[in-house]
Amino acid sequence: MLQTMWGWQPALYLFLGGMGAGAFIMAAVLFLIDRARHRLIVCVSMWAALASLAAGLLLLLSELVQPARGLLMWQSFSHFTSWMTYGAWGAFAAMAVFAASALLATRPVDVRLAKKWAWFEKHGMALRRALAVVGIALAAFVAVYTGMLLMAAENVPLWNTPLLPALFSVSAFDTGVALVELVAVLASKKDPLAPKARTLMERIVVVLVLLEGVVMAAFLASMLGGDAQTAIGATAASSASLLVSGGLAVCFWGMVVACGLALPLVMAVAGLVLHGRAKKKPGAGQHGSGVLMAMGAAGALVGGCELRFLILAAGVHADVVAETVRGLIG
Secondary structure, eight states, rough: OOOOOOOOOHHHHHHHHHHHHHHHHHHHHHHHHHSSSOOOHHHHHHHHHHHHHHHHHHHTTTTTTSSHHHOOOHHHHHHOOSSSHHHHHHHHHHHHHHHHHHHSSOOSSSHHHHHHHHHHHHHHHEEEEEEEEHHHHHHHHHHHHHHHHHOOTTOOTTTTTTTHHHHHHHHHHHHHHHHHHHHHHHHHTTTTOOOOHHHHHEEEHHHHHHHHHHHHHHHHHHHHHHHHHTTHHHHHHHHHHHHHTTTTHHHHIIIIIIIIIIIHHHHHHHHHHHHHHHHHSSTHHHHHHHHHHHHHHHHHHHHHHHHHHHHHHHHHHHHHHHHHHHHHHO
């Protein structure tokens, strides 16, 4: 039976919102560990994080009966009794901090403003550091909220588990790092990624992919191992079976596991190997490392996006491809 209350927009919000949150965290970390380098990467990544979160929220608002009313947050989200309210205000605060951080990271083109900017770079770093720390906390909340939003739907057994917010949170950090990696590859000529920063990001990818694999396995095992004698347990097992061996299995194993987990892991490990060789022979493998990073990042983004669609589809036993196409063409 198809669920008419959930369209394709929430799936994209869960992806874009989580990716934006993860991207800001990675960009803020790069800024905090070395304020003198990676200015272009940090700036572009912060703007990308803001754009991703904003686009995701607009998609989520489009699912409301009265989308315009949702913009009046003090009226629509005034009762702090649900995760929707907490999430709306948390996302709004995150957008404000993301925007302020992105603006302060952007160097002015005008010569007169550039002189003032030079003064700010010397005396205003404390403000940027404070915004980075606050932004990391808010971004982490947004990443967790993308899973809590689905977990609050108690009538869908597949979603009603704390493992789902855990899975979406790890995936949000993973896809956020992937977005920053793509920015770094595209900006490599003007702002090359320092070896230490590259190694840090590749190690983070390895840890996140392995952690996401463990959480995903625990999530599916808990659903498949539920009490089949109860309606909730049987429905949860049926939903999980769609992913593991049912109609969604090809997309799950191919796009989520192979493309979204295995490919980034292999590329990150290969990048670490190349970086180790470069230490012995400076300059060796730099171009190849960028290609590997781009391939791994692209795989992580594809897999992360597909994961949200499949979790929504399996939860309501819908045909994700048919429903998405039908929703896009109206």
